[in-house]
Amino acid sequence: MPESIPKDSVGIVKPETVNFEEPITLQSGKVLPHFQLVYETYGTLNSDKSNAVLVCHALSGHHHAAGYHAMGDKKPGWWDTAIGPGKAIDTNRFFVVAVNNLGGCHGSTGPTSINPDTNKKYGPDFPIVTCKDWVNSQVRLSDHLGILQWAAIVGGSLGGMQVMQWSIDYPERIKNAIVIAAAPKLSAQNIAFNEIARKAILSDADFHDGHFYEKGTIPKTGLILARMLGHITYLSDAAMREKFGRELRDGAISFDYDVEFQVESYLNYQGEVFSKNFDANSYLLMTRALDYFDPAQEYDHDLAKAFAQASCNFLIVSFTTDWRFSPARSEEIVEALLEAKRNVSYAEIDCPQGHDSFLLDVPRYTQLFKAYMDAIQLEAAVTTSEESN
Amino acid sequence: MRHDLATIQTWIRPNSSVLDLGCGDGSLLASLAKEKNVAGYGIEINEAHLIECIKKNVNVIEQDLDADLDNFKSQSFDTVVMTQALQAVRYPDKVIDDMLRIGKECVITFPNFGHWRCRLYLALKGRMPVSKILPYTWYNTPNIHLCTFRDFEALCHRKSLTILNRTVVDSNDNDNPLIRWFPNLFGETAIYHITR
Numbered sequence: 113m114p115e116s117i118p119k120d121s122v123g124i125v126k127p128e129t130v131n132f133e134e135p136i137t138l139q140s141g142k143v144l145p146h147f148q149l150v151y152e153t154y155g156t157l158n159s160d161k162s163n164a165v166l167v168c169h170a171l172s173g174h175h176h177a178a179g180y181h182a183m184g185d186k187k188p189g190w191w192d193t194a195i196g197p198g199k200a201i202d203t204n205r206f207f208v209v210a211v212n213n214l215g216g217c218h219g220s221t222g223p224t225s226i227n228p229d230t231n232k233k234y235g236p237d238f239p240i241v242t243c244k245d246w247v248n249s250q251v252r253l254s255d256h257l258g259i260l261q262w263a264a265i266v267g268g269s270l271g272g273m274q275v276m277q278w279s280i281d282y283p284e285r286i287k288n289a290i291v292i293a294a295a296p297k298l299s300a301q302n303i304a305f306n307e308i309a310r311k312a313i314l315s316d317a318d319f320h321d322g323h324f325y326e327k328g329t330i331p332k333t334g335l336i337l338a339r340m341l342g343h344i345t346y347l348s349d350a351a352m353r354e355k356f357g358r359e360l361r362d363g364a365i366s367f368d369y370d371v372e373f374q375v376e377s378y379l380n381y382q383g384e385v386f387s388k389n390f391d392a393n394s395y396l397l398m399t400r401a402l403d404y405f406d407p408a409q410e411y412d413h414d415l416a417k418a419f420a421q422a423s424c425n426f427l428i429v430s431f432t433t434d435w436r437f438s439p440a441r442s443e444e445i446v447e448a449l450l451e452a453k454r455n456v457s458y459a460e461i462d463c464p465q466g467h468d469s470f471l472l473d474v475p476r477y478t479q480l481f482k483a484y485m486d487a488i489q490l491e492a493a494v495t496t497s498e499e500s501n
Numbered sequence: 502m503r504h505d506l507a508t509i510q511t512w513i514r515p516n517s518s519v520l521d522l523g524c525g526d527g528s529l530l531a532s533l534a535k536e537k538n539v540a541g542y543g544i545e546i547n548e549a550h551l552i553e554c555i556k557k558n559v560n561v562i563e564q565d566l567d568a569d570l571d572n573f574k575s576q577s578f579d580t581v582v583m584t585q586a587l588q589a590v591r592y593p594d595k596v597i598d599d600m601l602r603i604g605k606e607c608v609i610t611f612p613n614f615g616h617w618r619c620r621l622y623l624a625l626k627g628r629m630p631v632s633k634i635l636p637y638t639w640y641n642t643p644n645i646h647l648c649t650f651r652d653f654e655a656l657c658h659r660k661s662l663t664i665l666n667r668t669v670v671d672s673n674d675n676d677n678p679l680i681r682w683f684p685n686l687f688g689e690t691a692i693y694h695i696t697r
Contacts, residue, residue: 425558427555443572446562446572447572450542450562450572450573450574450577451574451577453518453540455560456542456560456562457551457555457559457561457562458561458562458563458564459551459563460563476548479552480548480551480552480555483552483555483556484555486556487555487556487557487558489558
């Protein structure tokens, strides 16, 4: 709980909801007759709406990216290290929008929403949405906010994938794409990890083929296992060694199968927390969206051809110890951007924290990210309000 | 701007594309973008330099010149530039090959180890020269492949490269006739414009 709001925090924030009554046709061909998105905003939109930054979330993220909902909150939003006054995404300068994706479980329309056809929760009948669908739904939100062009769209991991999709599908609506710890598509190994996570949920007796709401159960064990597995891939070997080593909870081994090592305790705790806060159907859906992401597919499997559609500037960032989406994966993106002759800068941050680094305040990463954001020229603003600057 | 960079700028055609290997703080590329509408990319590994480039809106790729440059397609740039880095790379000849693969033309600048002060230092003191331009001692220098102008031209000859242009400057930028007559003795920095 914050005793007082830190100076570099956006402070107490409140989510907003917008309903879209126009149907949206998804990549699968299915149609959602209407949908809602929950989002938060930080900072102030300038008069010509040239200072808007969209933040796309990763697998288990949501719209609460910065600040606190109440003084009693234990933790700020998930990307509070990067968003706030004077931070990399400086809310003194930018108007930041963070949205909960379609299919999520934090307020935007998803498997836990009521299906108008049945008046029951969608559950497993909620259509699978893709990165393209997310971008299309975020375009609706942009229209709603009157933002014709984002000064930047930013995201890490799966969030970075949405940023790339934006740059290809709506080149005129994005000026800068910041893609952190992402990949141009999942590898077989990435999909394999996702499949184990899904299998854990699908094979939980409490899952009931996704209709667990009516049964009054949640597939807790499945969710815990999925999250434990995920967490291993978010950390590096070095980070785990540093954090837990072979520390024992009670100082001595007990010759049984209880939780003994600190790392076991940590993973179980993370799984436990997650199982209470995340919907199993949403998790399945999000992992599928990851599996399906492959923007090159529409362009003869040529990523450079896909990026030839884009017109924005790119910043690509990777982390040396990230083995989920390693630097080599970011370099694939960079190589395609170079071939497509797009403006691109690339940094490979040397740090031990693995994939999770993108959420942390790693000094060199923060400095570089901030330098890039600070160098973004709010062009429309310069011509209309030069004197006020 | 450094003298060698000012000279290079005059050799780069407007609206062309430039790849700058070891681009430092991005001064050359920023200036080329502004003055000549050049589409440029830099390669750099120094963290502070990367940030300086980003602050200048210069495209910069974090990459080690001693690793391969395979991510750059053949003949994808008009000019590939490398200023004051040739002497610091592990395989200078291979880097030159790569530069001429990626670019139609190359511009290379390097310090002249054949400068009279270097020669005198070694001749009189019997020790590796330390100077204003080459301020390191032998054991901590990043400059592991120092050469003279004549050495460089011999390499160009061996590789059958065409020298389009060359000029020699010293740190005072004096129009010293000695430099013109005896570049390998009086020039401090060489600037070569080469092609295949």
